[in-house]
Amino acid sequence: MKPAVLTGKHFINGDIACAEGAIAAGCLFFGGYPITPATEVAEHMSERLPHVGGTYIQMEDEIAAMTSILGGAWTGKKTMTATSGPGFSLMMETVGLAVVTETPCVVVNVQRGGPSTGLPTQGAQADMMQAKWGSHGDYEIIALAPSSPQEMFDLTITAFNLSEKYRTPVFIMSDEIVGHMSEKVVIPEPEAIKTFSRVAPDQPTENFLPFKPGPNGVAPMPAIGEGYKVHVTGLTHDEKGYPVMSVDTQAEMMERLMGKIRNNLDDIIMTESYLLEDAEVVVVSYGVSSRTSYTAVDMARKQGIKAGLLRLITVWPFPDQIIKDLALRVKGFVTVEINMGQISREVERCAGYRVPSYLAGHPGGAVVPPEEVVQILKEAF
Amino acid sequence: MGKPALKEVIPESHPHPLEDLVRMDRIPHIWCSGCGTGSIFTACLTAMKNTGIDYNDFAMVSGIGCSGRGAGYINIDSFHTTHGRAIPFATGIKMAKPETNVIVFSGDGDLFAIGGNHFIHAARRNMDITVICVNNFIYGMTGGQAAATTPHNARSSTTMGGNPESPFNLPLLAYAAGATYVARWTMLHSRDLTDSIEEAINHKGFSFIEALSPCPINYGRRNKEKPLDSLKLYHDRTIIKNNADPGELAIDFRKKVILGKFVDVEKPCHDEEYGRMYLGETNE
Numbered sequence: 001m002k003p004a005v006l007t008g009k010h011f012i013n014g015d016i017a018c019a020e021g022a023i024a025a026g027c028l029f030f031g032g033y034p035i036t037p038a039t040e041v042a043e044h045m046s047e048r049l050p051h052v053g054g055t056y057i058q059m060e061d062e063i064a065a066m067t068s069i070l071g072g073a074w075t076g077k078k079t080m081t082a083t084s085g086p087g088f089s090l091m092m093e094t095v096g097l098a099v100v101t102e103t104p105c106v107v108v109n110v111q112r113g114g115p116s117t118g119l120p121t122q123g124a125q126a127d128m129m130q131a132k133w134g135s136h137g138d139y140e141i142i143a144l145a146p147s148s149p150q151e152m153f154d155l156t157i158t159a160f161n162l163s164e165k166y167r168t169p170v171f172i173m174s175d176e177i178v179g180h181m182s183e184k185v186v187i188p189e190p191e192a193i194k195t196f197s198r199v200a201p202d203q204p205t206e207n208f209l210p211f212k213p214g215p216n217g218v219a220p221m222p223a224i225g226e227g228y229k230v231h232v233t234g235l236t237h238d239e240k241g242y243p244v245m246s247v248d249t250q251a252e253m254m255e256r257l258m259g260k261i262r263n264n265l266d267d268i269i270m271t272e273s274y275l276l277e278d279a280e281v282v283v284v285s286y287g288v289s290s291r292t293s294y295t296a297v298d299m300a301r302k303q304g305i306k307a308g309l310l311r312l313i314t315v316w317p318f319p320d321q322i323i324k325d326l327a328l329r330v331k332g333f334v335t336v337e338i339n340m341g342q343i344s345r346e347v348e349r350c351a352g353y354r355v356p357s358y359l360a361g362h363p364g365g366a367v368v369p370p371e372e373v374v375q376i377l378k379e380a381f
Numbered sequence: 382m383g384k385p386a387l388k389e390v391i392p393e394s395h396p397h398p399l400e401d402l403v404r405m406d407r408i409p410h411i412w413c414s415g416c417g418t419g420s421i422f423t424a425c426l427t428a429m430k431n432t433g434i435d436y437n438d439f440a441m442v443s444g445i446g447c448s449g450r451g452a453g454y455i456n457i458d459s460f461h462t463t464h465g466r467a468i469p470f471a472t473g474i475k476m477a478k479p480e481t482n483v484i485v486f487s488g489d490g491d492l493f494a495i496g497g498n499h500f501i502h503a504a505r506r507n508m509d510i511t512v513i514c515v516n517n518f519i520y521g522m523t524g525g526q527a528a529a530t531t532p533h534n535a536r537s538s539t540t541m542g543g544n545p546e547s548p549f550n551l552p553l554l555a556y557a558a559g560a561t562y563v564a565r566w567t568m569l570h571s572r573d574l575t576d577s578i579e580e581a582i583n584h585k586g587f588s589f590i591e592a593l594s595p596c597p598i599n600y601g602r603r604n605k606e607k608p609l610d611s612l613k614l615y616h617d618r619t620i621i622k623n624n625a626d627p628g629e630l631a632i633d634f635r636k637k638v639i640l641g642k643f644v645d646v647e648k649p650c651h652d653e654e655y656g657r658m659y660l661g662e663t664n665e
Contacts (some may be wrong), residue, residue, distance in 0.1 A: 027555060028477070029473070029476065029477045031469075031473060041454060046464070050659040050660055053660065054477050055477060055655065056659075057472065057476050057655075059469060059472070059502075059652075060469075060498055060499060060502040061498065063466065064466070064468075064472070064498075064499055064502070065469075067462065067463070067466040067469035067470045067473065068469045068470070068473035068476070068517035069473060070462075070471025071442070071460070071469070071471060071472065071474040071475075071477065072473040072476065072477035073471040073473075073477075074458070074460065074474065075473075075474055075477040075481070076476050077478075078480075079477070093463055094463060094466065096463075097462060098649070119441045120440050144592050171524060224458045224474060224481060225437050225438060225440075225478065225480075225481060226437070227437050227457065228458070229436075229437075229456055229457055229458055229459075230458050230459070231404070231452070231453060231459050231460075231461070232459070232461065233452075233453060233460075234461060234462065234463055235461065237627075242404075242406075242407060242453070256486075289383035299399065329532060338404035359387050
């Protein structure tokens with residue numbers, strides 16, 4: 001039996017690092033369904049979970065996989081599933097159920113080329129907008145974009161922590177390239193890993209209001225069997241959890257659900273900057289594309305272009321303010337991503353009409369070559 | 382139709398025998414006069430009470446539809462999920478916390494059309510949950526559209542010229558998929574139904590109970606079947622035949638409709654097998 005935290009240096013791929021991150025974060029239930037290029041996450045979880053007393057179940061489809069992790073989460077456990085584009089599409093309705101029932105869980109999307117069956121074995125970043133808008137109705141979501149196997153480990157732990165803290169599903173928006181690349185992954189001592197678990201109610205079970213928010217806008221979460229007799233519904237509901245079909249209840253619930261994320265942006269949004277201090281043009285990127293973007297910035301600098309990089313670690317909620325502030329002092333933006341223009345639109349939105357914003361995109365199957373980014377920088381600015 | 386019974390009319394000295402299991406602050410319920418869901422729900426609650434199992438060791442999961450509202454009225458940990466997905470939600474609960482007695486209370490449209498795939502796979506795994514299907518032969522909540530259980534030739538809002546399709550034989554489907562407890566009753570057979578649900582809860586493995594129920598508003602109205610007509614059919618045109626061949630269980634009220642317990646076999650259930658093979662737990 002291996003321990004939950006495999007302290008030491010490992011040479012593993014991103015999918016396996018993600019699974020190890022989940023185990024280290026305290027995940028005890030995984031509902032899976034095989035799909036390239038995310039299958040290794042499920043395989044590794046099926047092997048590792050029994051070592052820590054956890055449970056793996058392979059469900060009949062991605063809808064069932066996603067739904068099972070919500071049921072699992074209400075028993076008090078940390079739960080996860082992993083998929084890729086087609087499965088992510090199937091999970092979308094249930095993502096809405098997770099949002100509205102405030103059920104913490106982590107969903108990994110190892111993105112591949114789409115639409116439809118697309119390029120199952122090749123990378124893309126074309127589900128970024130689906131992560132934000134894929135389920136019906138309004139909602140705020142948290143999505144993190146790891147750029148290396150090490151980050152697959154680290155950010156999976158962060159994803160669980162955010163999910164537990166804000167009682168919300170959290171997406172890890174990886175891609176085939178990061179999922180399948182093997183690199184050194186350093187797993188720290190267990191004591192050095194910060195994990196967070198949902199706040200349990202300390203009120204008496206009688207007349208408990210399971211959706212009445214605490215000071216940070218998040219309600220303590222009871223588990224099945226504790227005597228709180230919760231009712232959990234996908235219908236619009238009040239603080240008791242009872243369905244109320246009224247405009248006022250809808251407004252109250254929606255404001256609170258959106259507010260949990262919108263009022264905590266500083267805690268949720270993580271970015272990294274490279275040569276941004278004196279930058280005149282900003283390359284915005286995330287995930288695997290940020291790796292080539294560092295090279296592009298270096299190449300541009302050598303050619304006399306004052307470029308800098310803003311790497312989004314948290315993609316959703318979007319760091320509006322950071323882009324807005326940069327737009328006041330730079331000449332423009334180039335967003336590097338493996339799609340035909342998704343996050344670039346967000347950058348464009350935040351840049352407003354102040355400065356131009358361009359896309360260095362790729363339809364999927366390969367990374368954006370740094371030369372192409374430099375070319376755009378040269379032509380545009 | 383009269384007003385639904387309100388809490389005020391029940392004298393405090395004689396509380397309703399199921400008051401401890403009902404969210405009385407949510408009564409009156411949404412079910413129409415003449416609907417059978419309430420009777421089946423009562424049978425379910427009575428059966429739960431009769432098992433003597435601590436209510437905190439139960440969880441109820443429903444999907445979407447009229448009977449899907451059951452989870453909203455029972456006063457235990459209860460989950461009203463998305464359309465068709467009650468069973469995978471229940472599976473998640475069961476596998477994450479196997480000591481929970483998980484009951485899925487939902488309708489025929491929810492469990493067998495949109496949710497059919499989940500049903501057969503939970504049965505195949507012998508997932509230790511109890512699935513109670515209120516079968517009213519129609520999509521009631523949305524106004525009476527044809528379902529996977531609507532009889533051939535029956536009229537619905539989407540088959541006004543008669544249903545060209547044929548319905549599922551639900552006990553046969555459950556049996557073929559691997560369910561280890563299968564029974565069928567009507568809402569009129571409340572004692573048999575209650576006893577059967579109690580047995581199903583105590584059964585280790587996947588239990589399925591089909592409970593026939595009238596939908597006078599959305600099925601009866603279009604098929605010249607008044608509420609009492611349905612009950613008469615349940616009384617006159619049914620026959621109890623335990624251990625009947627599941628292949629004979631197609632529902633045709635022009636002939637006799639067979640009720641009873643058809644399958645009750647012992648087989649290791651999924652959480653036991655997982656525990657034994659992966660977690661080093663020994664079966665009792």
